[in-house]
Amino acid sequence: MRPQATGSAGPEWPYPRWIAHRGAGKLAPENTLSAFRLGAAHGYRMFECDAKLSADGVPFLLHDATLERTTNGRGTAGDLPWQQLSQLDAGGWHSRTHAGEPLPTLEGLARWCLANGHLLNIEIKPTPGLERRTGEVVAAEAARLWQGAQIPPLLTSFRPEALQGALAMAPVLPRGLLLDTLWDDWSGVAQALGCVAIVCNHALWDAALVAQVHGANMRCLSYTVNDEWAAQRLLQLGTDGIITDRVDLFAPV
Template sequence: MRADWPYPRWVAHRGAGKLAPENTLAAFRLGAQHGYRMFECDAKLSADGVPFLMHDSTLERTTSGHGVGGDQPWHALSQLDAGSWHSRAYAGEPLATLENAARFCLHNGFLLNIEIKPTPGAERRTGEVVARDAQRLWAGQAIPPLLTSFKTDALAGARDTAPGLPRGLLLDTLWDGWLATARDLGCVAIVCNHALWDAHTVAQARDAGLRTLSYTVNDDWAAERLIALGTDGIITDRVDLFSPAR
C-alpha cells in the first residue's frame, strides 16, 4: 500500500526554473510569486561541511568563483556573486545554505524537495549531513522535506542517518535493478526523466508502493501526458507557463 502523499503535484525546479538565478532565495521568492508552494533545490557540502545550494560541482557557471565548490570553506563561498551570471537585476545575489532555504520555506508554509547533489567522492557523507540537518531543521513539522538523489550511496547515508525522512530515487535511465534498489533504500518515490514514464513503468512503481514524479517538464504536451498517466509530481522550469492550481 502506498503511503499518503502530502506534496502538491507541481514543483518549481531550482526555485523558479530559469526566470531567476537557480538555487537562490531570489528564485524561491519568484517561484512563490507565481503561486508555487513546493520547490526543488540541489544541496552539496562545503569543505567545512556546510550544506549549500548548487547544482554543478564547479563554480564557474553560476557564480563568480572558480574551481570545485566542495573544495572551499563556506566563508569563501558565501562571498561569491551567484546572480550576475543570470542578469543584472540579480547581481550580488549570494549562495544560499540549506538552512537559509529551510527557514524561508518553514516561515512561509512552503515545502521542499532537496536533491542531494554530492561533490564526486563525497556521496555518503553528503547524504548523512543533509539528512541530519534536514531532520534538525524540520523537527516537529507535519510535512518533512523529500530527499532525492541519483546517488544510491547518498540515499543510503540519508536513510541510515534520518530513517524517518522520505526519500526518492532519481533516474535518468531505467537501469537494471532500479525498482529493487528503490525498495532496498526504503524510498517512497521514483523521480525520473519524464520520457521514461509510460503505463507500464507507472504500474510497476505503483505496485511497489512508490509515488511517481518527473523532471524537468517544460512543455504542455508532456505535462498533459503525465497527468493522464496519473503521476504524482511534475518538476518544471516553466513557473510562468504552468499554474500550480491546474
C-alpha cells in the first residue's frame, strides 16, 4: 500500500521516507541480520536498529537492557563480554526457522549495509548508567565504519546524554532526538545538540508541531507506524520519515 504524501519542508534530506523497524518489524527476530535481509527483500533501503555496549565495549544490537525477551541468555546484556554475548541464540524465541541466529555487532551490520547500499538509523540504546559512554563509543564506531560514505547513519536516542557523547566524539554525524512525550524544553535541548531531526511517537504529531520542528530546520520522523490510517495522517501533515514494523504492508517509495 502506498499512502500519498503532500510534501515536506526543510533542508535537503538524504534519507528515504520509509524505514524498517529493527530490520523487518515482527516478521523476523528483531535486530538480527536475518531481519535486515528480509526487510531488504521487501524493498526497504533504510533500517532502524538499537545499539548498546558489551561489558568490554563492543557495540552490538539489542533493544532491551536484559537478555531474556529476545535471546536464550539471562541478566543485563551490558554486564557480559562480547565473547559470551556472541554465543547466544537471538532467533529461537521468534521461530524455529531462525533458531541459532546470533546477535550482530554494529560493525557486522554496517558492513552489510555498505556492501548493499542500504542506509541506517542507529538508535543509541544505553544500559542504564552508561548513557554518555555509549553515545561516545557508538558514534566513534559509526564514524570509523562509514568514513568516506556518501550518506552517513542517522544517530538517535531518547537520552540527551547519549547524544551529547555522540556530538563530542563524531560531530559530523547527524543526530535526532527521540520523544515519547513533549517534555519541557525538548526543542531547546535538540537544538543545543545540533539535531537534524525529531523522532516522535506518531500520535504526538499535529500541524503545529510539524510547523515548529520544520521552522527550527529539523525533520519530522515517526515511530512505530503500523496502520494505513496513521501513515496517511502523517503524510498529509508533511512529516518526513516513517518507521514501521509492517514491511509487508507498506511498499517503500
